[in-house]
Amino acid sequence: MASLNGYINQRVLLILQDGRCIVGTLAGFDNRSDIVLSNCIERTYSPDEPVEEVSLGLYLVKGDMILLVGELDTELEASLDLSQQRAEPLQPIRYGPD
Amino acid sequence: MLIFSVFKTLTDQIVTVELKNDLCITGTLKSVDQFLNIRLDKISVVDPEKHPHMMAVKNCFIRGSVVRYVQIPATAVDTQLLEDATRREHASTHKR
Numbered sequence: 199m200a201s202l203n204g205y206i207n208q209r210v211l212l213i214l215q216d217g218r219c220i221v222g223t224l225a226g227f228d229n230r231s232d233i234v235l236s237n238c239i240e241r242t243y244s245p246d247e248p249v250e251e252v253s254l255g256l257y258l259v260k261g262d263m264i265l266l267v268g269e270l271d272t273e274l275e276a277s278l279d280l281s282q283q284r285a286e287p288l289q290p291i292r293y294g295p296d
Numbered sequence: 297m298l299i300f301s302v303f304k305t306l307t308d309q310i311v312t313v314e315l316k317n318d319l320c321i322t323g324t325l326k327s328v329d330q331f332l333n334i335r336l337d338k339i340s341v342v343d344p345e346k347h348p349h350m351m352a353v354k355n356c357f358i359r360g361s362v363v364r365y366v367q368i369p370a371t372a373v374d375t376q377l378l379e380d381a382t383r384r385e386h387a388s389t390h391k392r
Contacts, residue, residue, distance in 0.1 A: 200326070200327040200328050200329040200333040200334055200335040200357060201327075201329065201335075201357075202357055205357070211349070211350065211352075211353055213317075213319075213349070213350075215317075215362070217317060219349055231333065231357075231359060241349075243348075243349065261359070262361075264359050265315060265316075265317065265319075265358070265359060265362045266315070266319075266321075266356055266357065266358050266359065266362075267356060267357040268339075268350055268353030268354075268355070268356035268357075269353065269354060269355050269356065270352050270353060271352050271353070271354050274351070274352040274354075275352040278351060278352055283348050285346065285347065285348050285349065286346065288317055288319065288347065288349060289317045289318055289319075290317060291315070291316035291317045291362055292316060292317070293316065
């Protein structure tokens with residue numbers, strides 16, 4: 199069974215349908231993949247400015263909105279210099295061919 | 297249900313999942329559930345220059361509802377068997 203069990207109390211990266219990236223500690227989830235994140239931070243990417251981090255606190259994200267939950271490797275995470283990263287923000291999801 | 301079973305036979309294969317936001321992620325298929333949510337290990341993003349967002353992510357959970365395609369190795373699936381099975385399933389669910 200694919201499940202979020204192993205991610206509990208881990209730092210995770212959430213990617214949402216509108217392209218937002220949220221990093222937080224996975225406090226809980228249910229079988230609809232609704233997720234509770236504590237100490238979360240939104241990361242805003244932009245092509246010509248450093249990554250901006252906005253503290254959000256405790257969040258409950260509806261499962262419908264979630265694209266992906268990634269477990270963060272804390273060592274690798276610490277070694278990344280976000281101020282040097284430039285990227286287009288992720289696309290929101292789209293259905294049809296256009 | 298049939299496709300769920302197909303995915304279960306694909307565990308430990310290397311697959312590429314294309315999401316509805318055009319992000320492509322390659323990794324080892326660890327598990328699948330009834331919603332076709334997917335667990336991938338040892339992931340890499342197909343265009344890491346363009347998508348550095350997931351650099352520190354080694355394994356992930358992908359929601360089944362946002363998957364557009366799953367690219368699977370051709371050797372990992374018996375197409376003839378799958379064709380027969382899908383037709384059988386279709387016939388059995390459309391019986392009157």
